[in-house]
Amino acid sequence: MLLRRLEYLVALSRERHFARAAQACYVSRPALSEAIRKLEDELDVPLVRRGRKYEGLTPEGERIVVWAQRILADRDALKDEVGALRTGLSGTLRIGVIPTAAGAVAQLTAPFCAARPLVTVTVLGDLQADDILRQLTRFEIDAGITYLHEDLPDTFRAVAPYRERHVLLTGAADGTAQRATVSWAEASRLPLCLLTGAVQGRRVVDEVFAEVGLRSSPRVETDSVAGLFAHVRTGRWAGIVPHAWLHVFGVPPGMRAVPLVEPAREVSVGLVTTARKPGSVMARALRELARSTDVEAALERLPGDLGR
Template identity: 50%
Template structure:
């Protein structure tokens, strides 16, 4: 009964609405409300602020919902480990991935699923690094691939996987006519600024890397198109009218016309270092680790990564 009450409480915290939480749990709204009231009586503290409608979690509820998620995660991990003794690794792994790693993670997912045919992966590839870290801490994700630099990774186990390279991409006709190589040392950011650019949205780490490098070289980029999709950026470059800056791994994974050209760009700190960022795997720093998460971490550590 306690687990059921905790499940309803966690669902309410996620949905922020009694009716939606009840629907998510496949129970009636009165049953969900009564179960949460029983949990409040057992704990001796209010969990929910109630009016005519849901008004949010009480201060105590905001603090205790993380414990509820952890208890449910530990229950699931114990059940998965027991199942692993019987039939091998199984269950659903909830994985969050930054857009820049959406293609490189595919090989890892394929290898993991081949090694553990009873396991399943629920992958969200549209998350930002900070969101992934926070959701792993809240036990809403089992693991994630993110950019660790500049992100709070307290309470997480971090494993660096590879260094991602970002390159300027466009058709040969577009880039060959651009003033990119005025400096004998290599392409200039001022030359990049003169191109018809489409870039990721500000606030996304891939875009922040670009803006920081451009600013370090005295340049500000003003793209005409901004999006949260790397695939959209590549599709635009293939028209021959746009240039973009994307993770190089995307070009290796997608079928792109031979007329596309890539140009390495200098980073913010060192002109000799290519523009890029570390990509790491994170999981919650809890022991024992879920057998499912541990199996995925093992495959990630032993993968042949290329960024």
């Protein structure tokens, strides 16, 4: 009963609405509300600020939610561990991915599913780096693929599957299309279509431009890599994309992809999990796979040798 009440509290914290939390837990609203009242009595602290509608958790409630998330994650990890010992790993692996790494995640999920036929995978491919760390902390995902930085908190563990670099995507008729390389300064003078500033991949691009004393001035912005490809295909724009996306889309007819240099900037992209032990058996299995899989080499096998 305590675990069920903790589930209700976590759902209420996530949904921030009694009716939606009850729906998520497949119970009636009065049943959920009564269970949380009993949890308050049991812990002898107020958890919810009540008014005519949900007004948020109390400071005590916010702290208890953190413990509840840990307890429920440990319960799920225990069940997965026991299941793996009995019949092999089963259940659902949840992976959060930054948009620019969505093309690389399949290099891990494909061999993972092949080796573990009882596991299903859910990929959330439109998360920001901060979202991934936050959802890992809340045990809402088992692992994340995101940019790696030196200041990654020691509450996380990381494996670096590959290094991201960028290419200039342009029409075949453009003067830069036949070049072996293009500098970032030259790219800045082209009519650009770039990802929006809300996407961390765009912030990486802006950082490189800043290194050479320039500022990007795109004529078109999009929150979709597919949308960026579509705009470049019209022949009016050039785009800057991570090379890993060429492994997904190839280089469409009439377009070219040219490596960007001066600087030849690379950014580590890694698989991140929590450092808690023993932790999720799903996360451990994926981490072991990431260590033994040469994702970088797979992403180097680009269609048409960069479009030529």
